[in-house]
Amino acid sequence: MPMNFLNPLAYLLAVGYGISFLFYLLSFTTSRDAMGRWGSCLLLVSTVLHLFFLVSFTWIHKRIPLAHVTEAMTLLAWFAATVYLILEWRLGEKAFGTFLMPIPFALQLIAALGLEMNRPVAPILRDVLFEVHAIAILLAYAAFALSFIASLMYVLLYREVTHKQWGMLYVRLPSLQFLSEFSLHAGLIGFGLITFGIVMGSWNGIRVWSSGWSLDSKILTTFGTWLVYGLFVLLYRLQGWRGRRNAYLSIFGFLWVLFSFLIVTNYLSGIHSF
Amino acid sequence: MHLICGSVQLADAPPDSGHTGIVTNGMPGIHIEHYVRAARSKDIDEILPLYVDNRIELYAVLAHEKHQDVWEQLTTQMLGRLHGEELLHQQTCVEHFFRRFVGLHSTIPGDTTVQFHIEEQVSQVAQWGGIGPVLARILREAIETAGEIHNNTHLSAGSATVADAIPEIIAKIMEQASSVLILGRNEYVLPIIESLAEAGFERLFFAHPDMGIAHELALNDALYSLTDAHIRLPIEWEQRHEMLAECDVVITMLTPEQISGTKEATPCITLREAQSHLDSRKNRPLVIVDCSSEGGESEANIDPGFYQQENVFIYTLSDLEKVVQQNIQRRRRTIPQAQKRIAKRAQICMQRLYGKDRYLFDGMIARSPVMHTVLELTRRAATSDANILIQGETGTGKELIARAIHRQSHRAEGSFVTINCGAIPEDLLESELFGHVKGSFTGAMSNKQGLLEQAHHGTLLLDEIGDMSLPLQVKLLRAIQEGEIRSVGSTEQRTIDVRIVASTHRDLEELIQEGTFREDLYYRLNVIRITVPPLRERREDILPLAEAFLRRFAAPRRSFGRPDQRTLRLQPEVERCLLAYEWPGNVRELENVIERAVALSFGGMIRIESLPSSLCQQPAQGQVTPEQLIQEAMDQQYSLRELEAQYIEQVLKASDWNHTLATQILGISRTTLWRKMNDYGISKE
Numbered sequence: 001m002p003m004n005f006l007n008p009l010a011y012l013l014a015v016g017y018g019i020s021f022l023f024y025l026l027s028f029t030t031s032r033d034a035m036g037r038w039g040s041c042l043l044l045v046s047t048v049l050h051l052f053f054l055v056s057f058t059w060i061h062k063r064i065p066l067a068h069v070t071e072a073m074t075l076l077a078w079f080a081a082t083v084y085l086i087l088e089w090r091l092g093e094k095a096f097g098t099f100l101m102p103i104p105f106a107l108q109l110i111a112a113l114g115l116e117m118n119r120p121v122a123p124i125l126r127d128v129l130f131e132v133h134a135i136a137i138l139l140a141y142a143a144f145a146l147s148f149i150a151s152l153m154y155v156l157l158y159r160e161v162t163h164k165q166w167g168m169l170y171v172r173l174p175s176l177q178f179l180s181e182f183s184l185h186a187g188l189i190g191f192g193l194i195t196f197g198i199v200m201g202s203w204n205g206i207r208v209w210s211s212g213w214s215l216d217s218k219i220l221t222t223f224g225t226w227l228v229y230g231l232f233v234l235l236y237r238l239q240g241w242r243g244r245r246n247a248y249l250s251i252f253g254f255l256w257v258l259f260s261f262l263i264v265t266n267y268l269s270g271i272h273s274f
Numbered sequence: 275m276h277l278i279c280g281s282v283q284l285a286d287a288p289p290d291s292g293h294t295g296i297v298t299n300g301m302p303g304i305h306i307e308h309y310v311r312a313a314r315s316k317d318i319d320e321i322l323p324l325y326v327d328n329r330i331e332l333y334a335v336l337a338h339e340k341h342q343d344v345w346e347q348l349t350t351q352m353l354g355r356l357h358g359e360e361l362l363h364q365q366t367c368v369e370h371f372f373r374r375f376v377g378l379h380s381t382i383p384g385d386t387t388v389q390f391h392i393e394e395q396v397s398q399v400a401q402w403g404g405i406g407p408v409l410a411r412i413l414r415e416a417i418e419t420a421g422e423i424h425n426n427t428h429l430s431a432g433s434a435t436v437a438d439a440i441p442e443i444i445a446k447i448m449e450q451a452s453s454v455l456i457l458g459r460n461e462y463v464l465p466i467i468e469s470l471a472e473a474g475f476e477r478l479f480f481a482h483p484d485m486g487i488a489h490e491l492a493l494n495d496a497l498y499s500l501t502d503a504h505i506r507l508p509i510e511w512e513q514r515h516e517m518l519a520e521c522d523v524v525i526t527m528l529t530p531e532q533i534s535g536t537k538e539a540t541p542c543i544t545l546r547e548a549q550s551h552l553d554s555r556k557n558r559p560l561v562i563v564d565c566s567s568e569g570g571e572s573e574a575n576i577d578p579g580f581y582q583q584e585n586v587f588i589y590t591l592s593d594l595e596k597v598v599q600q601n602i603q604r605r606r607r608t609i610p611q612a613q614k615r616i617a618k619r620a621q622i623c624m625q626r627l628y629g630k631d632r633y634l635f636d637g638m639i640a641r642s643p644v645m646h647t648v649l650e651l652t653r654r655a656a657t658s659d660a661n662i663l664i665q666g667e668t669g670t671g672k673e674l675i676a677r678a679i680h681r682q683s684h685r686a687e688g689s690f691v692t693i694n695c696g697a698i699p700e701d702l703l704e705s706e707l708f709g710h711v712k713g714s715f716t717g718a719m720s721n722k723q724g725l726l727e728q729a730h731h732g733t734l735l736l737d738e739i740g741d742m743s744l745p746l747q748v749k750l751l752r753a754i755q756e757g758e759i760r761s762v763g764s765t766e767q768r769t770i771d772v773r774i775v776a777s778t779h780r781d782l783e784e785l786i787q788e789g790t791f792r793e794d795l796y797y798r799l800n801v802i803r804i805t806v807p808p809l810r811e812r813r814e815d816i817l818p819l820a821e822a823f824l825r826r827f828a829a830p831r832r833s834f835g836r837p838d839q840r841t842l843r844l845q846p847e848v849e850r851c852l853l854a855y856e857w858p859g860n861v862r863e864l865e866n867v868i869e870r871a872v873a874l875s876f877g878g879m880i881r882i883e884s885l886p887s888s889l890c891q892q893p894a895q896g897q898v899t900p901e902q903l904i905q906e907a908m909d910q911q912y913s914l915r916e917l918e919a920q921y922i923e924q925v926l927k928a929s930d931w932n933h934t935l936a937t938q939i940l941g942i943s944r945t946t947l948w949r950k951m952n953d954y955g956i957s958k959e
Binding site for chain 2: 170176178
């Protein structure tokens, strides 16, 4: 296999995300700005390399890496890292990185371990409509991940602020209002994307499966995700929920996404490969 | 040059700051002025007494290390003994000053107010002439160091006072809070208003059971951080609950007992009355801070119902104190980091003081405040690339300044070219400046590069610019404006990048009036103007300059087997003569006078006979001799006391109340002068 560099590159990327996470963590704990700069630089290099990885993959296999759960994971890892990097550049807020970086790191590591080239691929998975459906849902997951991280930070900071323990989080994190609004907007964007993704998926299903689409476990859990975030949006719109309760809902939503992505895909059979 | 510092720890009682910040150790009435005056002996160049962190510190720049005992005498005289304190020298001294300045030794590490106090005191000392180029430089470096440390470490991070902790906590909860309701009044109210105003709170509402106090608070103008942008309104006490709908922050300073007019002790805001207004906030966060001084711990100050509310955050005084404590501890932890930076900066500072740009005060002797400002302006002008006009009488050192500018600027690597526009005939000047090509006029045997071109990427000093002819002024203006020149007889345009420094002893504005100088060229050249004062306006510099010239001219004479000329000194009468003279030829004249005197002198002393006769005869022209004076006084039967008092006062007036100068004219010591001034009740008023 002449194009065998993809596997080592996948591991290298995991290492890149890992080390940049360590830099963010060091910057967070020791409050050294230089560490944060190293982290950002390394993350930028990693995402650029990752883009190269994805493009090469697409070039070699003549398809977007979406056919298997590990491929989707590496794509999701790249989405999360890139979206975060853009946000860091726009907002100048590095504290997020410390909390978010484990996600691309873990996703990329699992993806690298399970990545297999030359996997036979069903023809429907090369379809453009399918690709749009999958990418929309993956982007939604990335947005949910950001919302989750912001909510997690909110809950942690809320604890410090209300218990009056002025610790490291109090010093480092942005304000509660900022976190809450960030989580909210990420959630709203994610909800829009997942709605779009589901619509595209159902259209695709109707088109491909002559029997009409059957309810597999994946469809059910995804629908569950949609409901959770729908509630999130609804409560914000109608009840004016802000702050802690929203944060808990967002955390629950993302845990549900993880459950559906990792557990359901691997242990329950269905027509979705992820 | 030698730097030294010693300090005295004061008793706990904060000293009376009536003495412009500097206070004495059981010696009341000693002001900065006295320090500076006492130090103005020839061996202490600069002095800075500083009251900081409850200590008196005495920084001094000595001409030489061996003069340390002079300084020690002074400190003993001024401060009593410097007990148990080690003296700091050179770099350690600079480091110590930096540490004080940055606030490393203050009770609150990184306290930025220390910086302001020091700067204020320094400016006062400077008014009395205690600060010279060395200390001014150190202060500048200290300001830079402080900036670096505040930007790169967390030495000044977080709030250090209870009042500052309030906006800090609010910032962790809300992004943009702008309205605050202040209930009641106690000793925290003013610092809190100030810190809120500084943090960007624009609308401040005040309520108090006594409406008068609310009005008073709203109209208080004693706070410097309040601007017109701040809205301050007194609110009826009954309206306080309604304000909850609007304000994001409520600060209470009243305990239930303090609220008059209520039968039972109730907190100043109650959930029962506030509920409907709270609901209208739609879950926007609300911060309640209980600052009532006595009941910081008491839960009764705040209606317990508020604790159950969503998005209501409640803090008490002790919470704020905890934040402050934590911040101070965190600041303490960054001290080693700051130390390292300070050590590095102090080293750089020493290198600068002894290094390349030392000539700025080494080559130019400046003990007078006027000259310090000139040198400071020079230093700053050098860093820019603007054209500079140096004005000053002949012999004041205009070219030295121009050279200093060149060497300090980024053009230092380029060449420094000077030309005296008054000394060269007009047509020759043109070809000198712009160059010429072979055969362009009779005698142009070859191509010649002009000075403007030679100074490419460098500096061109146009000396006596006022003597330049009008047509040439036009050409020069064009060259400056376009950045291009054309040699005489050539058709080729060449681009030049030259900084022009022009100097003149004439008043260019007057020349413009007369029509002999072009106004547009004047504005081109006069981007920055440095006016070098004549020597008579900086008499403090006369003797140091004379001594410097003495050293310079005396040195080569040793080789002729004469007595050791390094001990050459000025006779007191000579000093008096030099000080009294008008110096129309300025420093250059002084230089020549000293050179002549050295050549004519015998033994280790410059005597009055060695000076040119014109210099000393000046007072004698049509003047009375002491005998004549006394003759007149004899008729009036004046007492010796009256005469002496009159004479001292006149001399002081004539020397513009410069005591050093006066003592030199009178031929008495400073202490004697001081005593006599006190005796006769002579003072500046």
